[in-house]
Amino acid sequence: MIKGLGGLGDMAKMMKAAKDMxxxxxxxxxxxxxxxVTGESGAGLVKATCTAKGELTALDIDPxxxxxxxxxxxxxxxxxxxxDAQRRAQxxxxxxxxxxxxELGLPADMKLPF
Structure with missing residues (x-):
């Protein structure tokens, strides 16, 4: 048996975990x-809707x-x-x-790239 190959199983697990993530x-x-999400101002007189990624999709203005x-x-x-809509999206x-x-077992404050 060749010593040192035991870590390859761990590497395979890490690669699988990375792929799952x-x-x-x-x-x-x-x-x-x-x-x-919808943000508003003026007690609801103006409403802006955007995706959770921050893309503005609609604007509703009370006449x-x-x-x-x-x-x-x-x-x-x-x-x-x-x-307000952008803040809610963030x-x-x-x-x-x-x-x-x-869910991935990572620290909640871990910053992942986007």
Whole structure:
């Protein structure tokens, strides 16, 4: 018997674990493209929807805020809603990352590349 080959079994396990992790990460990325979050401002007068990856997909503006003299207010409300949606998207992505890393037995605060 040749000494030192016992570690090859461990290497095979590590490679399998890495492949499993890659598959789970890819699935999570695909899922995040389908999950949407909605941010709002002005007590719901302006709503922005984006994917959990942060891609803006919809904007809903209550017509009651369209007053020519309130242009800057409307612009501010739109920006605030978009920023709120993006923040919620980031929170959702972090939540999903923590879930996946936990399932893989990795530390919850481990930063994986995206």
């Amino acid at each position: 890659q598959g789970k990460m890819q699935k999570m990325q695909e899922d995040l493209e389908r999950v949407t 009651s805020i369209f007053q020519p003299t309130e242009k800057e207010v409307v612009e501010d409300l739109i920006l605030a809603a978009i920023k 929170d959702k992505m972090q939540s999903e990352m923590s879930r996946v890393t936990s």
